[in-house]
Amino acid sequence: MRVVVAMSGGVDSSAAAALLHQQGHEVIGVSLRLSRSDRPSTPGRCCSPDDLEDARAVADRLGFPFYVFEAVDLFEREVVRPFVGSYLAGETPIPCMACNSQVKFGHLLERARALGGKLATGHYARIEEGPGGRRRLLRGVDHARDQGYFLYELGQEELADLIFPIGSLTKAETREVARAAQLGTADKPESQDICFIPDGDSAAFVARAAAREGRAPAPGRIVTSGGVQVGEHGGIHGFTVGQRRGLPVATQARGGSKGHKLPLYVSEIRASTNEVVVGGAEELERTSFEVAKASWIAGHPPSVDEELTVRVRHRHGGAPCKVEVRGEGFVVHALEPVRSPAPGQAAVLYRGEEIVGGGVIAARS
Secondary structure (H helix, E strand, C coil), rough: CCCEECCCCCHHHHHHHHHHHCCCCCCEEEEECCCCCCCCCCCCCCCCCHHHHHHHHHHHCCCCHHHHHHCCCHHHHHHHHHHHHHHHHCCCEEEEEEEHHHHHHHHHHHHHHCCCEEECCCCEEEECHHHCCCCCECCCCCCCCCCCCHHHHCHHHCCEEEEECCCCCCCCHHHHHHHHHHCCCCCCCCCCCCCCCCCCCCCCCHHHHHHHCCCCEEEEEEEECCCCEEEEECHHHHHHCCCCCCCCCCCEECCCCCCCEEEEEEEEEECCCCCEECCCHHHHHHEEEEEEEEECCCCCCCCCCCEEECCCCCCCCCEEEEEEEEEEEEEEEEEEEEECCCCCCCEEEEEEEEEEEEEEEECCC
16 A cells, blocks of 8 residues: 655664565655754654655655655744643643644645555554444553553544554664664664754743743742742742642641641642642642543543553553543543643543543643
């Protein structure tokens, strides 16, 4: 079949392309230009001009056509601006989610379909077809690299036209595929930071972007849950729920039989009053929280009585829960305390290895 491979210039998408080419498919490599910057790449980041050339070199090595599509304005509109707005609203957004849903599996999937093919990516996830053609999205075999958490917004229509060639491989096996194909990306370092923030300082990036739009973050109070002021902040965009380090506070919580000082954490961000709320570790734990913008991979929510697992961060180990659907969202009723569910992050639901769906964690009402 004809397969359009989204190529970032990294080892994962390179190996995915190599596997599909070896299987005899008609492979077309594509990359998206997401920035007008000509800054060379640095370790830990992706999507630079150097990365586009690495992707092109892989296509040349394997002998299939390669194209670069312009997506600068789309990326700015759908990923960067919402990222800035979310931080200014006291949330902690995940730009990779928006990039997946709006750019890769929105814009790029449409391009692949227009070319008469399916779309393949280097994600560590699996697609399994069941009775009646219903498709399930499963975690990658390599749980340390699993990226199913970032894909909960996919539905049946998208899964029908997607291929994840390396979802059944470990990272080490993926690199071996690239080495066997003699690809220059075989030992390339992984990208880990946000691609559009060159120095890795999200708070500074948000402040600069907001200032250019005339909405610079305002200073405010740092308070306890009881309303006692313990410090001041330079803008809520610099904080996230669960944060401990770098808190400019004048005191620490006291506890224990001898009243020892205990560390403080950000337990809540109140955008309406421009306040950062801090407290002890116990204030981070919640057994119930609301989730907005629900998306269900099967096209419908699970049963209210079904016990699932919820993850509130990519590396979160998960907690057993049940869900109560409310309008366009749902409420997670955790069966054990969940630490630091941060507004703006994703709450993703699992049934064993299967990703059921998820949504965006909402601020406390």
